[in-house]
Amino acid sequence: MTAIPDQDTSGTLPEFPGVRAAACPFDPPPALQALQRDTPLTRVRLRDGGTVWLVTGYAEQKAVLSHPHVSSDITRPGYPLPILTPKRPDSSISFILMDDPEHHRLRRMVQGAFTVKRVEQMRPAVQRIVDDLIDDLLAGPKPVDLVEAFALPVPSLVICELLGVPYADHDFFQDNSKIIVKRDVSVEERAAAGGRLRQYLDGLVGDKLDRPGDDLLSKVAARVTAGELTRQEAAQMGVLLLVAGHETTANMIALGTLALLRHPDQLALLRGSEDPSLIAGAVEELLRYLNITHGGRRRVATEDIEVGGRLIRAGEGIIVANDIGNRDPEIFPAPDELDVRRDARRHVAFGFGVHQCLGQPLARMELQVAYGTLYKRIPTLTLATEFEKIPFKHDGQVYGVYELPVTW
Known part of the structure; x- marks a missing residue:
């Protein structure tokens, strides 16, 4: 030793x-x-x-x-x-x-909403969200920023529905969550953004205490009524679920799409397949290959x-x-290659152990629907700018792209 x-x-x-490296922005x-x-x-x-x-x-x-x-x-x-x-x-x-034990006590209060069984029950609703957004894309002007028009709205709509958050407020929580995950903001700016989100969620918790519904935030509020949570803890739990529930998945949708556009042979495999297992495997490989939490655990x-x-x-x-x-070659042969047919299920993109990502079943399902639908419905999807002009999020705790101009 x-x-x-x-x-x-x-x-x-x-x-x-x-x-x-500017020439290899998908690589560590x-x-x-x-x-x-x-x-x-x-x-x-x-x-x-x-x-x-x-x-x-x-x-x-x-x-x-x-x-x-x-x-x-x-x-x-x-x-x-x-x-x-x-x-x-x-x-x-x-x-x-x-x-633990405090981590486990709080986590178990919400983990039931993220089981594979519960998440699969949401798949038809997520499919409708994805199809509606693609309908809007096809009916609207082009080129279009895929981040704003598709990658952000998909998880935002899903997490709003799950938590019981009005989607009309999505600009507010997206703007503030972006501040929280950026590196080039001051401590004061980040604290202010977190404070605004906590205040917003505290108000929603209060609404759920008075008028509970069939949503996750109402279930969290019920824990306040039962004396298991303070209202402050409930609001902070809501902030975590709201930010984590859309920021990471949105970046994966956009960055994964860009990676596939840069690897047309891999994109062709997804576009031409009706095999759900290939789509699911591609999601795991993209999670392994991209791993957007690039600041480490x-x-x-x-x-x-x-x-x-x-x-x-x-x-x-x-x-x-x-x-x-x-990218460890001992585990993943030729690790710097994107191969959607690879068995990448052992990746650690969601962490490992008791703190591994609570929402990973939901993220997987959303990505399967997004990747499995977008390229089939818009088979000629292509970049509308030079690759070198894509603005990558080198300044963020969550990696991705700020914009992704596309056309078809």
């Missing part, structure tokens, strides 16, 4: 996060790829000057994410806070930044542990870079 110094006294440690940063070739665990320097363990190996990532002495609690000393996070996070943090060791032959001491921060884990 090898101990590594806490501080980068020589100033020679690699910096995280790295920069993606070249520096990250080089680190993975050298070692599955290494120390890196963050932009605020702190140092943490970076985990690049697939097996080591799963070991860290399932280790009983690795914490997701953002309030623990040593937790590697994102650079624009307040040094003392307030009490309105979400359960994904907590440990952050943790802190609560006791001394050994991972990959390295000693991680109690109180040391850890970042699990899932994007490079999904």
Whole structure:
């Protein structure tokens, strides 16, 4: 077991996060790829000057994410806070930044809405949403920005329906959620956006307390009535579900479409197939290949542990870079190739262990419907601008594109 110094006294440690190559914007940063070739665990320097363990190996990532002495609690000393996070996070943090038993207590209150069975019951409604939006695309002018006209509205409509949020307010929560997930905004701007969303959701929780409906937010409000949640906790849970429920899926729809347009042989396979298993497999491969949470999953060791032959001491921060884990050649042969026929189900795009993404069944189903419908109904879909002019979200915690001009 090898101990590594806490501080980068020589100033020679690699910096995280790295920069993606302009010629290969779908790939992790070249520096990250080089680190993975050298070692599955290494120390890196963050932009605020702190140092943490970076985990690049697939097996080591799963070991860290399932280790009983690795914490997701953002309030623990040593937790590697994102650079624009307040040094003392307030009490309105979400359960994904907590440990069991509190994490489990809060998560189980909403997890029933995201079971595979419940999600499959929503598939016809999601299909109608997708078809209606494509009808609008075909009837409207072109070229069109696929992000605004399709990628954002699909998950927004779905999560609004699930939570019981008026879709008329979607511009409000999209504008504020974009601020939360961008890197190039100040701490104050991010806090203000979070505050606006919490205030909005607090008002909705109040409405559900007075007039409950058949939606998830009403079920959360019922927990307030039962004394299991505070109203503040209910509002923050609503913020988490609202932002996570549309921001990540919207970026996957747009970025996945762009990746397929850049790989016409793979797009042709989807366009010409009526096999649901091929569509489902393509979703898993695109999740593996793109992995839009490119800032890594952050943790802190609560006791001394050994991972990959390295000693991680109690109180040391850890970042699990899932994007490079999904490119580990030991697990995925020719990992930098997009192959929709690959069995990519072992990817870690949704994390691993007790904190893996709660909404992954819903995200999978939405992507299956979107990818499985768009290219068949608009078979001549193509970019309406040069690829080099596409604005990628290099400044965000969630990777994607700001715009995707298309025509047909």
